[in-house]
Amino acid sequence: MKIIVTVKQVPDTSGRIAVNPDGTLNRASMQTIINPDDLNAIEAALDLKDELGCKVVAITMGPPPAEGMLRELMAMGVDESILVSGREFSGSDTYATSQILAAAIDTYGIDEDDIIMSGRQAIDGDTAQVGPQMAEKLGLPQVSYAGEIKKEGNTLTIKRMLEDGYMTLRVKTPCLVTCIKELNTPRFMNVWDILHTYEKPLKVMDYEALKDHPLMDKSTIGLQGSPTNILTSFTPPLKGAGRILEGSGKETTDELAGILSDKHII
Numbered sequence: 001m002k003i004i005v006t007v008k009q010v011p012d013t014s015g016r017i018a019v020n021p022d023g024t025l026n027r028a029s030m031q032t033i034i035n036p037d038d039l040n041a042i043e044a045a046l047d048l049k050d051e052l053g054c055k056v057v058a059i060t061m062g063p064p065p066a067e068g069m070l071r072e073l074m075a076m077g078v079d080e081s082i083l084v085s086g087r088e089f090s091g092s093d094t095y096a097t098s099q100i101l102a103a104a105i106d107t108y109g110i111d112e113d114d115i116i117m118s119g120r121q122a123i124d125g126d127t128a129q130v131g132p133q134m135a136e137k138l139g140l141p142q143v144s145y146a147g148e149i150k151k152e153g154n155t156l157t158i159k160r161m162l163e164d165g166y167m168t169l170r171v172k173t174p175c176l177v178t179c180i181k182e183l184n185t186p187r188f189m190n191v192w193d194i195l196h197t198y199e200k201p202l203k204v205m206d207y208e209a210l211k212d213h214p215l216m217d218k219s220t221i222g223l224q225g226s227p228t229n230i231l232t233s234f235t236p237p238l239k240g241a242g243r244i245l246e247g248s249g250k251e252t253t254d255e256l257a258g259i260l261s262d263k264h265i266i
């Protein structure tokens, strides 16, 4: 059994955000962090490894410096990593990203009792599309928003968190699960794994390594293969402070009606 976790290196959006003239993020000029939801997916995988004894593999698509993030994950206890990297992949939107990652995961190999885990969403693109799209392309069942995961044999019991409650689902492996922050608290790196992180295997998959996979087609990867077009990007204007109306129900409704009428809204 193995658990493959997709992990994205994202710009630290708490700092300065730089945008290229074509509307894409200028990632090279920004500090990077590990996407927070992906750390919860890593922790869930390491928890299952502690309980059941399996292999945990981290996979990312990104530029060569993303190796640093993969070494960090291996210092937390991840056993092996895959870096999917190549000029042909750059400019990929979610459709192309999920296509490339699905091809890479399938090339690595998926067995009967394997699990693929992803974060629910990345803090830069924020679409929450890549996990479900990968499942679709790999023909695997998927459960999103996992807030609790238990494994017995080849069945996972997952508490799927919703806005106003939760649902409990059972799914057979192999499957894909997207993880949310309520699932756990990610662990720190530990001394043993820090010492051994550079001895752990890190496989690089470039375009050459993936080009014969049925999902790979130059027309559906990279910038030209991405159906998303950014027409414009802008920072929304700040809203003014709100106003709280006080008084009885009748007083506040009358006042509100007066304000809306003054603004010709009603």
Ligand SMILES: Cc1cc2nc3c(=O)[nH]c(=O)nc-3n(C[C@H](O)[C@H](O)[C@H](O)COP(=O)(O)OP(=O)(O)OC[C@H]3O[C@@H](n4cnc5c(N)ncnc54)[C@H](O)[C@@H]3O)c2cc1C
Pocket (backbone or CB within 6 Å): 006, 007, 008, 009, 024, 035, 037, 038, 059, 060, 061, 062, 089, 090, 091, 092, 093, 094, 095, 097, 098, 101, 117, 118, 119, 120, 121, 122, 123, 124, 125, 126, 127, 128, 129, 130, 131, 223, 226, 228, 229, 230
């Ligand atoms: C025209 C265009 C060009 C773009 N060019 C680039 C570019 O050159 N470089 C770039 O980095 N981004 C680029 N992006 C952004 C990129 O498409 C998205 O960031 C990426 O597809 C993931 O989408 P998301 O951030 O919404 O992820 P979500 O769907 O919100 O992510 C969900 C989960 O999927 C997994 N995941 C997502 N992306 C990756 C990844 N790369 N590796 C491993 N796991 C992943 C993670 O587990 C994540 O938690 C571009 C977008 C557009 C529209």
